Amino acid sequence: MKPLDPRLLRRATAARLFLAGSVLIGVATGALVVVQAVLLARGISDVVLRDAAVGEVAWLLALVVTGRAALAWLQEVIAQRAAAAVKSTLRRQVLEHSLKLGPAWLSGERSSALTTLLTKGLDDLDPYFARYLPQLVLAATVPAGVVGWMATGDLIAAGTVVVTLPLIPVFMALVGWATEAYSRRRQRALAVLAHHFADVVSGLATLKLFGRAKGQAAAVRRVTEEHRVASMASLRLAFLSSLVLELLASISVALVAVGVGLRLVEGRLGLETALLVLILAPEAYLPLRQVGAQFHASADGVAASEEVFRVLETPLPAQGERTDVPDLRSTALHLHDVTVRYPDREAPALDGFDLDLWPGEVVALTGPSGAGKSTVLAAILGFVVPEHGVVVAGGSAADEFEPELWRRQFGWVPQRPGLRSGSIADNVRLGRPLATDAEVRRALDLAGAAELELDTPVGEQGQLLSGGQRRRVALARALVTDAPVLLLDEPTAGLDAEAEAAVVAGLRTTGRTILLVAHRPALIEAADRVVSVQGEPSELMPV
Template sequence: MKPLDPRLLRRAKAARTFLAGSVLIGVATGLLIVVQAVLLAHGIAGVVLRGELAAAVVWSLAAVIVARALLLWLQEVVAQRTAAAVKSTLRRQVLDHSLKLGPAWLSGERSSALTTLLTKGLDDLDPYFARYLPQLVLASTVPAGVIGWMATGDLLAAGTVLVTLPLIPIFMALIGWVTQAHSRRRQHALAVLAHHFADVVSGLPTLKLFGRAKSQAVAVERVTDRHRVASMGSLRLAFLSSLVLELLASISVALVAVGVGLRLVDGKLGLETALLVLILAPEAYLPLRQVGAQFHASADGVAASEEVFRVLETPLPVLGDRTDVPDLRVTPLHLHDVTVAYAGRSTPALEGFDLELWPGEVVALTGPSGAGKSTVLAALLGFVVPERGVIVAAGTAADEFDPVLWRQQFAWVPQRPGLLVGSIADNVRLGRPAASDLQVRQALDTAGAAELELETAVGEQGKLLSGGQRRRVALARALITDAPVLLLDEPTAGLDADAEAAVVASLRATGRTALLVAHRPALIAAADRVVEVGARELVTA
């Protein structure tokens, strides 16, 4: 685990500014420590040898203490603001990058794990910036200044500190290797807990229906216990490592003190110099001890940042830039030998698929579950990149066009349409934000949802609506767009026979090109052509 990941400096400008400021504060802190030690040694020696304490020394010492307090306050304020800025930057970058990677990549990621990373995970960067990184800067500046000043008064004591000081970072590195593994296990345990809990909550109505809700309490308890064990293991390691570092520092300071005491008794060392060395010696070890103590507090944040960089360093698909997208109202679409393979699957999701889609026709895609019907829609939308084959419009491959302009030619209703919290009208207007209430009403009527009121509330993920109502709202959202091609994945699932017939009639009345993933007989019968995915031949309805 790197003490300071260069990728963090490249990705977040605030981190670079904070590091520069921390170096300046560290240098100033080191100078104040030396000045404070000199004043204390001079003042104590004056009291012991001359029986007097100069007022100038007292006021100077008070000023130094106030200055150190102000530097600590400034370091804390800057660290907290930097942590907030860096977290905001990384969250925005991960969200933007995830959207650019597309649904195919997101489908391979656990949504709960990604959510945990962007919330609790990145919040663990607070101790990294507020505690660990400032101590790391102090550890690289203060010991050098302290040892250098000690050498001007007692070269032997400075040499003792110089020899024993590297033992602390050596043991820190050994402890760090173990801590890295513990932090990763703890991060994984937290992700598993979040994923399992999200699954249980989302499936609670079904579990309740079949009387399996209580049995899930045992599973949640088991996963929670695993997270607890990982957390306690990290705490145990933190306490043990602090003991080791404190013991090393104490023994090292004791060696310096014994040498100084013997030479002071022999008259080889002055009292003020001896006091200066004894005051400065602990200050040389303190920053390194604090780095070790704060390392564990920051380990979770560093582990989370590594996961963030894993997402950010995932290469983006190559996108086209042509803006002369053909109008699919009058231009046919051709899919030639399209093969799509997903990572982790031994067989292609879609293999050697051919299709001609002419303007204004309704085509139904049929075939068994897993044959690749939804993959055909994803390929047309550019969500997945074919391993072989090409999608052509007006003699040009679809991947040469700007993906945003290309997708404006399509209106898509997936198998599980997503709805936002708000009203039905708000969700329909996602297809056309400037649509009037009359246009929203017409889209709902066309989608067979005449009974739904525009102001009807919609909960998270479509809660408060039935499955059929959610699908009809999503269909209305697609219909209200100006897109010439409708890509509909089981648009009538959850509807009764009468509602299904009304939707089919409305779809044909729009005159748009429609590609339907269909299993229900009424929807298949309404198509101009039926294409069986997995078979090379076309079946005419």
């Protein structure tokens, strides 16, 4: 585990500014530590040897202590603001990168694990910036200044510190190797707990229907116990390593103190110098001890940031840059010999598929479940990259165009449309944020959802709506766009015959090019042309 991951500095400007500020504060803190020790040694020796007043020294000491407190406060403020800025930057970068990677990549990730990573996981960076990194900077600046000043008064004591000081980083490195494994284990346990709990909650209705809800209690207890064991193992290691580092530092300071005491008794060392060395010796070891103490608090955040960088360093699929996207209102769309193969699957999801989609026509894709019908839509949208073959529009391959501009040509309704918490109007406007109430109302009417009011509340993932209502809201979201082509994956699934007839009638009146995946006879009969997708049944890509 690296003390300072250079990827944080490259990807977050706030981290670079924070590091620079911490260095300046560390240098100032080191100077004040030396000044404080000099004043204390001089004041005590003056009282003991010369019975002098300490008023002036006391005021100077008060100023130094106030200065150190102010620097500590400033360090805390900068650290908290830097941590918030870095977390915000990393979250934004992960979300943007995930969107660019597309549904094909997201289907291989656990959504609950990714959510936990971007919330609780990155929150563990707070102790890294607020506690560990400042101490790391102090450990790199304070001991050098302290030992250098000690050498001006007592070379033997300074030499003792120089010899014993490196032992602490050596033990810290050994502890770090063990801590890295424990932290990763704890992060994995947390991800499993979050994923399992989310699955249980989302499927609670089904579990209760089949009388299996109570049976999941044991599974939840098991994954919770695994997380508890991993967390306690990390704490146990933290306590033991802190004990070792404290013991090592105490023995080192004791060696310095014994040598100073003997030389003081023998008269080879003055009282003021001896006091200076004794005061400075613990200050030389303190930053390194604090680094060891804070290391474990920050280890979880560092482990989470490594997982973030795993996502950010996932290579993006090749993307086109052309902006002259042809208008599909008047341009045909062609698929030539398209073959798509998903990772870790032997059989292709789509094998040598050809399709011509002409402006204004309605084409139905039929075939057995898992034959690749949804994959056809994903290939057109650029969510999956064909192993070979090409999607062509206007004589150019679709992958030559900027993905965002290309996808503006399409309104899409996936197999499992996602709805967010809000109102019906809020969800429809996801297709076109500036749509008026009248335009939203018309889209709902065309989707066969005339009975739904615009202000009807919608829960997370479409809760409070029936399955058929969710699908019609998703269809209205596609219809409210200006997209010339609609890609609809079983748009009437879950609808009764009357509602299905209303949807079919509404689609026919749009005049748009429509490519739909269909199993139901009414939807197939409404198409101008039916294309069969024949392939070996395989798992459909989650969308």
